[in-house]
Amino acid sequence: MLKTSKILLAAAVVLAASTGLSFAQQKPRVAFVPQIVGIPYFDAMKKGGDEAAKTLGVDFIYQGPVDTNPVDQLQIVQNLINQGVEAISVSVLDASSLAPVVEAAKAKNIKLFTSDSDAPKSGRALYVAQASDQGLGYTIIDEMVKRTGPDAKIGIVSGEATASNLNAWIGFMRERVKEKYPKVTLLDPQYAGGSAERxxxxxxxxxxxNPDLKGIIAVASTTCPGVGQAIETAGKVGQVVGTGYCSPNTARAYLKSGAFGYSVLWDPAELGYLTVWAGQQLIEGKEIPAKTTPEGMSHPVTFDKKTGVLLLGDPAVFTADNVDKFNF
Incomplete structure (x- = not known):
């Protein structure tokens, strides 16, 4: 009888220990899949995501393709779904191909959402937006016209032709030109993929x-250095105004040389932080208020329940005069 009791006690201890381990096995996991790894912009998003994970008590997973290949990106997303990662965010390279993986995620009760670049028709849980697409498109045109005049010819160098965020910004650039600057000539975008050299x-x-070209807009962060270098190499500093959606660290040298007149962006570290916070809200089934200041952030963000867009804030304009106040 005593021997049996000892065996039962030992079994109970093992069961309790294993049960405890199962509860302590892991924190909720939030993943972010960027368009490409190894560039300053997405490195900054990772830094913000890491900080959020510490503050909010979740595990942050950062995995992405080594070049801007939609097939590779979707494979990474599918692998994370197969691992059962509770919330997965994607900076979408190809909006038309995301819907099947969203359905695969839903089948496993995984929250799949977008950040930085959206796929609004995919069924994603929500979209963490850096700034409104309209605000970004309008701002970069308004600032360009201030510097080139209202009848300038302006070129566009974008990244991937399928990237929904880049295409949305270009769409609003065209809208702004049509409505406010009818004498501006906005050339059709040229696509460089993820290559600064291209x-x-x-x-x-x-x-x-186009010898009469007055400005060039780099629409992807990967194209900013290439545009800046080209203007310097061509000896067009002061004649052609370069700009783009570039981080201060990426644009700094070109702002100071004069190859860039300004750049437009937001704080990608804050975007990474907000992405992880959003993932946590989805995992916990919390309703996001129309306006709220997330734990660990210093300013409010807004959420449009109808569109599912969680907005970080207004775009920022960086110039040679203020660029050294920022480090990302």
Whole structure:
């Protein structure tokens, strides 16, 4: 009888220990899949995500493709779904192909949402937006016209042709030109993929084939260095105004050389932080208020329940005069 009791007690201890381990096995996991790894912009998003994970008590997973390949990106997302990661966010490279993985995630009760680049028709849980697409498109055109005049010819060097965020910004650039600056000529976008070298080549060709070109807009962070270098190499500093959606650290040298007149962006570290916070809310089934200040953030964000857009804030404009106040 005593021996049996000891066996039962030992079994109970093992069961309790294993049960305890199952409860302590892992924190809720929030993943972010960028468009490409190894560039300053997404590195800053990772830094913000890491900080949020510490503050909010979740595990943050950061995995992405080594080049801007939609197939590779979707494979990474599917792998995370297979691992049962509770919330997965994606900076979408190809909006048309996301819907099937959203359905695969739903089948496993996984919250799949977008951040930085959206796929609004995919069924995603929500979209963490850096600034409104309209605000970004309008701001970059308004600032360009201030510097080039209202009848300038302006070129566009974008990243991937399928990237929904880049295409949305270009759409609002066109809208702003049509409605407010009818004498501005906005050339059709040229696509460089994720290559700064290709962006430099395209920008150089634009200046050669359009001697009257007054401005070039780099729409992807990966194309910013190429556009800046091309303007410097062509000896067009002061003649062609470069700009783009570039981080201060990426744009700094070109702002100071004069190749860039300004750049427009937001704080990607804050975007990464907000992405992880949003993932936590989804995992916990919390309703996001129309306006709230997330734990660990210093300013409020807004949420449109109808569109599912969680908005970080207004775009920021960086110039040679203020760029050294920022480090990302």
């Amino acid at each position: 962006a430099a080549q395209i920008a150089g060709d634009l200046m050669t084939s």
